[in-house]
Amino acid sequence: MTDLVKSCNIQCNYELKSAYVFTQDQKSVEKIRKEAEAAVSLGIPAEFVPETPLPFPVLGAVRFTDQAQFHPRKYVLALAENIPGDGSYIFENTRAVDVDEGETCTIKTVNGKKVKARHVIIASHYPFYDGKGMYFARMYPSRSYLLAFKVEEDIPDGMFINVDTPGMTLRSQSHEGGRILIFGGEAHKTAHGEQTSAHYENLRKLVRTMFTVKEELYHWSTQDYYTLDGIPYVGRLTSNTPNIYVATGFKKWGMTNSTAAAIIIKDLIIKGKSSWEGIYSPQRAATGTAAATFIAQNADVAMQLISGKIENPDDEIDIEKGEGKVVEYKGKRTGVYKDEVGKLYLLDITCTHMGCELQWNDGEKSWDCPCHGSRFSYDGSIMEGPALYPLNHPDKGRNQVEPNVFK
16 A cells, blocks of 8 residues: 555555554453464564553553554545546446346446446445345444544544443544544444434543543544454355455455455456455355354344334424434324424335334434445435435335425
């Protein structure tokens, strides 16, 4: 990556920092120490340290030196500028929905257009095409939250993440000639637990125990998928699809895992093999821990499918501006949102992916799926897959509720 940044002159706030994985729990100290030993045995520059630059005490940390910190969007946009040409293209706003397998594959788009290719790589966050690989049963979605602050104190030099519960991560970022604090955590399974806005509030309270906050600049959230054993699925989509590949389940470590995935899939296409393919293979054998996770996650999906159908919604539309909730409208379970000018948006909130009932996300004003992580805007449009169709879509047989009903 360093070579790419230099050779392409990518302006992405690239800088090298020490990265710390720390604990404040005595039970985790030995795990941290062994992690440092394992890293050193693999030739990774790391060491166990009893202290960090953080403004609070820790019981131990593993420090990785010379780790890259950069602005991911600036980096990716610069890479995208270098792709077109020599037979390569980027097509934006072109949602792929299906693949016809074969020696030459055909990718179908939502608007009926088709793209043909000898090799297909599905790197769409969650696979839009499953190929009977059962990915919906082998992954689960998780959300977490970040905020950016101006603070009075000097921000500790480095990147920091803990191994404890609740999770916490912090680092600095260059901004308008100075440095701001990026602070995050509060991870949870998508559409589970308390109201989303509460997670932001929890982080705001926590950061004020460590720093003197002058101003909150931004807040945002992220979502990614976890595999059963925590290692991404990278390689052939299934054992029966030799020319269709997948890269997914990055566990919120997308910039590093995506780079590793690109190397693996490049080698599989060009050389027919990769020295890393056994570890990352989507067809790898399940460990005991993975089997237990499989049972727990799919039991939760089954519960969400059932409970969402039988819960009793509010039986009248009594709702504040900026609020969303589930009501019974004309005898049907309906999601309703009232915008800031008083317009109501009514939707059938059965997910168009596999039929789970959606939950309201008050932090991002969206309808989120507790089963597989699809997210829809308050107007029913797709914000995030694996769903391929918006809410109320006729092709999926959904209720034809007019989304803008009242003013």
